[in-house]
Amino acid sequence: MDILMVSDVYFPRINGVSTSIRTFAKALVALGHRVVLVAPDYGNAQREEQAKRDAEFGPAFDVIRVPARTIFFDPEDRLMKSSALRAVFERLAHRRWDVVHVHTPFRAHALGVRVGRACSAPVVETYHTYFEEYVAHYLPWCPPVLTRFLARRLSRKLCREVDHLIVPTDEMAGVLRRYGIDTPATVLPTGIDLSEFTGGDRAAFRARHGLKDVQPVVATVSRLAVEKNIAFLIDVVQHLVPEFPMLRFVIAGEGPDAPRLRRLVRERRLEAHVLFLGNLDRRTTLLDCYRGADAFLFASPTETQGLVLIEAMALGVPIVSTAVMGTATVLRDAASALVAPEDVEGFAAQVTRVLRDAELRALLSAAGPRDASAWSHDALMQRVLNVYGARTPAPTTRTAEEIA
Numbered sequence: 001m002d003i004l005m006v007s008d009v010y011f012p013r014i015n016g017v018s019t020s021i022r023t024f025a026k027a028l029v030a031l032g033h034r035v036v037l038v039a040p041d042y043g044n045a046q047r048e049e050q051a052k053r054d055a056e057f058g059p060a061f062d063v064i065r066v067p068a069r070t071i072f073f074d075p076e077d078r079l080m081k082s083s084a085l086r087a088v089f090e091r092l093a094h095r096r097w098d099v100v101h102v103h104t105p106f107r108a109h110a111l112g113v114r115v116g117r118a119c120s121a122p123v124v125e126t127y128h129t130y131f132e133e134y135v136a137h138y139l140p141w142c143p144p145v146l147t148r149f150l151a152r153r154l155s156r157k158l159c160r161e162v163d164h165l166i167v168p169t170d171e172m173a174g175v176l177r178r179y180g181i182d183t184p185a186t187v188l189p190t191g192i193d194l195s196e197f198t199g200g201d202r203a204a205f206r207a208r209h210g211l212k213d214v215q216p217v218v219a220t221v222s223r224l225a226v227e228k229n230i231a232f233l234i235d236v237v238q239h240l241v242p243e244f245p246m247l248r249f250v251i252a253g254e255g256p257d258a259p260r261l262r263r264l265v266r267e268r269r270l271e272a273h274v275l276f277l278g279n280l281d282r283r284t285t286l287l288d289c290y291r292g293a294d295a296f297l298f299a300s301p302t303e304t305q306g307l308v309l310i311e312a313m314a315l316g317v318p319i320v321s322t323a324v325m326g327t328a329t330v331l332r333d334a335a336s337a338l339v340a341p342e343d344v345e346g347f348a349a350q351v352t353r354v355l356r357d358a359e360l361r362a363l364l365s366a367a368g369p370r371d372a373s374a375w376s377h378d379a380l381m382q383r384v385l386n387v388y389g390a391r392t393p394a395p396t397t398r399t400a401e402e403i404a
Contacts (some may be wrong), residue, residue, distance in 0.1 A: 001388060002096060004121070006112040007103035010039035010063070011053045012046045013076060014224050014254070014279055016307055017222035020190040021103055027193070027381045029060045037061070038088060038111065040068035040078035042384030064088060074256060080107045093118035099388040103128060105158045106132045111159050123292065124387060126166040127176065130302045130325060131155065152179050154274065159183045164387060168305040168395045169329035186387050189305055189329070191377035197287065205292030207283075209250075209275060216355045217248045219293035219317075221308045222300065229265055229299045231257075232342070236297070238268050239348040244355060249297075252277045252289050290315040294361060297352045299342060306330045309337070314372035318364035320350045330375070335367035 005025065011018045025035045035057075042050065054063040066088055068078035085107060092115045102112035102125040109125065116123035132151040156179055159165055165185040167173045173187050174394070201339040203213070211217055223226045230251065237249045251261070251274065258276070265274045286333035290296065296312040298321040312319055319337035321327055331337050340350040354361055373379075 001028075001098040001385075003028060003033055003035045003388070004038070004092065004100045004115060005103060006038040006100070006108040006252065008040065008080065008106045008108045009077060009104060010037065011148060012042055012049050013040075013078075016175070016303075017103055018304060019307055020126070020128065020305070021378050023193060024381075024384065025061055026057055028384075029057045029204075030162055031381065031385075032060075034060045035062075036064065036092075038064045038066060038092070038108065039252065040080050041065035041284070042068070043230050047155060060222070064091075070348045076254075076256060082107070085111055087303060089114055089118075099124055101126070102162065105129075105131070105154070109158055109161075116163075117120060122164065122388075123162045124164045125159070125162040126168070127155075127159070127172060128168070128304055130172065130175065130304055132175070135201075155179055156181055165313075166384075166387060169326045171325045172329055181261040186383070188380065188383055188387065189375060190307065191375045191380040192307060192310050194314055194372060194376050194378075196282070197290075197311055197372070199284075200287030200289075200291030202288070202291040205288035208288075209277075209292075211248060211292070212246075212389045215246045215248060216244050217250060217293050218295045218297050218320075218351060218355075219250040219252065219289060220297045221280075221289070221311070222255075222298070224251070224253050224258040224261060226257050226260075227300065227302045228255075229342075230261055231302060232299050232344070232347075233297050234261065234264055234268065234270065234274065235344045236299075236348045236351065238270060239344050240351060240355075241270070241273055243352065247273055247355075249274045250277060250289060250293060251275065252280050252286065254279050287315065290317050293317055295320055295351060297321070297351065299340075299347065300327070301325065301342070304326050310372050310375045313337075313368040313375075316365040316368040318354050318361050318368075320347065320354060321348070334371045336364050336371045338364070361376050369403045 007021055009017050011022055028035050066080040067084045068080045071077050071079055097119055100112045100116040100121050100123045102109050113123055132148050159181045160183055165183050166188050167185050168189045170187055240247055280289055290312055296317045296319045301324045303326040309330045313336050320340050321337055322330045322342045323339045331339055338350045340347040
């Protein structure tokens with residue numbers, strides 16, 4: 001198949017959508033398909049890193065980088081320029097595509113729908129993000145009733161413009177049904193490449209950061225954004241420190257909420273207990289970080305997938321997490337995790353259980369790889385191909401000139 005993917009975000013911008021696209025593309029190329037991805041250019045400073053990533057799957061995977069500008073309220077992200085997208089459209093609309101797969105709802109969505117209609121290709125879109133919850137964090141001055149209304153209205157509009165939806169979890173599918181969206185949909189999580197989560201060196205990680213082997217260490221891996229609820233985990237750590245004076249909380253990731261979180265750590269006088277590591281290499285230091293922790297903590301209420309939970313499972317790290325939206329799906333029937341309430345005392349009590357009980361830690365750790373195996377992208381990719389192949393082109397076809 002010739003597959004066109006379009007997205008408003010991709011590496012070197014690190015988040016769940018980038019990871020999901022990479023997982024899809026790698027698996028599809030390995031199965032003999034050809035994938036072209038349209039994504040923003042993140043500027044000269046990161047262009048060499050981009051080029052290495054873009055070439056990693058060989059000639060069957062090509063990335064078209066589109067000139068883009070920064071976004072004032074979220075400087076990590078980029079908005080592809082309309083003028084550049086017009087040229088990209090002309091380049092793509094005259095090719096034959098078996099399917100167009102849209103990953104984000106902004107300019108990538110508009111481009112994907114236009115290309116699909118121009119060349120009579122079915123358009124599939126993954127609903128990656130729970131926008132109703134996210135938008136309130138980025139527009140705090142806007143009344144919540146209005147932001148929810150706008151997010152739902154926009155979701156209905158966008159979803160009705162595509163032929164089929166991929167929804168990561170049953171919980172997210174339920175949200176879309178409540179919105180009144182009737183576009184055909186398939187619940188299909190991204191999964192992970194389990195072969196990438198088999199290494200990691202606990203001793204090396206702890207030695208690198210001056211952590212003793214017997215020292216209790218908890219970790220989280222996340223984009224540092226308000227909706228990820230990391231401030232709540234800092235509250236949990238503050239609650240735990242009197243009982244575990246040597247406790248260290250490792251935070252791996254970067255994002256716009258980093259300054260506030262660092263300030264919060266200073267205000268709580270937790271500098272000796274919280275370690276900010278920034279973004280880590282997925283092939284080396286990130287694996288070490290997972291392995292170096294006695295427990296993996298997670299409390300985001302807005303996840304549609306919770307891929308980091310699956311990564312922690314694969315590496316045998318005991319998990320303590322809330323179970324909301326996508327995390328509820330991942331943790332359902334999981335023997336490698338303790339589900340905690342979103343209150344400081346209740347969550348801290350579950351962490352205490354893990355840190356105090358070596359036998360429990362061993363049981364949770366041993367169950368992790370078994371739990372993760374259900375989320376292998378190998379097991380899920382045939383379902384993706386079924387979605388691609390089962391769709392039929394839209395009945396009305398217009399020329400590129402008419403759409404432009």
